[in-house]
Amino acid sequence: LKKNTIQMNWTLIGNICRSVSECWDSQRGDESSEQPFNFPQICPVQLQHGDKLLMSADETLKSYGIKLLNVSKDNFESCSATGQREDQFLLPHNINEREQVDARWLMPGHRYFIALHEGDTQLCTLGLRLNVTVKTQLCRSSPMLRLCSGNGVCQTGVGESAFHCRCHHKYSGRFCEKFDACLDNPCENKGVCLSNGSTDPHYRTYKCLCPPHFTVNCSEIIGKANCDSICENGTCLQISPASFKCICDTGFSGKHLLF
Incomplete structure (x- = not known):
């Protein structure tokens, strides 16, 4: 099964956010930032565990030369690269072409990345930093299923x-x-819907318990003769295929059966 792929383009003029209200994860349709901030950054993203994340830089930054560093939340907010180690860099080289982030950097939890140029953090203070929330995916019981x-x-x-x-x-x-075929109760005229438990919506997956004299989805009267037999001392008037009432004879009264 093809995994979701999210591509981030590192640029100084494209997707830099300067307030929480500006940050919107266009890939998922959710506001991704869980904490307020007052500094510029690339719009945060939310990923499912197992998604692919691709990084690329625009032509200006390619020639400038940037490397991506994994940092703590505090260092992310302060744009600090204090105590950086080589094993904290996402890639051992500058970003030249579209690069896929290794899965080890995308384990469930919050991940924070900043951009550096020859060890300088000025690019980070301008907004080239990204926080990624990687979440467990609980949407299928087996990798073989949709x-x-x-x-x-x-x-x-x-x-x-x-x-x-x-x-x-x-x-x-x-x-x-x-699949619940009875959710909208297809049985008319106060009929009761009973589901047979089938998960295939292409087959009839329910039956209706209908009031007397109704059939199918409780929408059809069982013949005109039966309609007449309902009214003991009167005439049955069929209003529509699904409704009727009794017109009582002179001297008789009672509730008209109207469904």
Whole structure:
């Protein structure tokens, strides 16, 4: 199964955010920043564990030469590279072409990266820093199955620690594996819908317990003769294929049966 791929372009004029309200993860449709900030940075992103993250630089920065460093949250906020080690760099060389971030930097949790030029952190203070939230993916029971059984969307929200299934209409269950044909109650005229438990929406997966004299989805009267037999002392008037009432004879009264 193809994993999601998120591409970040490091540029001084493109996707730099300077306040929480400006930060929006266009890949997921969620506001990604969980903490307020008052410094410029590349818009934060949220990833599922297992997603691919690609980094690239515009032509100006390629010629300038930048390297990416993994840092702590405090060093991210202060743009500090104090005590940097070679094994903290995402790549041993400057970013020249589109580069894929190694999976070891994208384990579940919060990850913080800053850009350096020959050890200088000025690029970071201008906004070339990125915080990434990597979340556990809980949208399928097996790698061989489709996300959310193909019946929903794998999504997350601000503050949540994982991606979960948001099921399409009439589907439920942790992986949207359950189909409920009775959710909208297709049985008319106060009929009761009973689901047979089938998960295949292409087959009839329910039956209706109908009031007397109704059939199919409780929408059809069982013949005009039966309609007449309902009214003991009167005439049955069929209003529509799904409704009727009794017109009482002179001297008789009672509740008109109107569904």
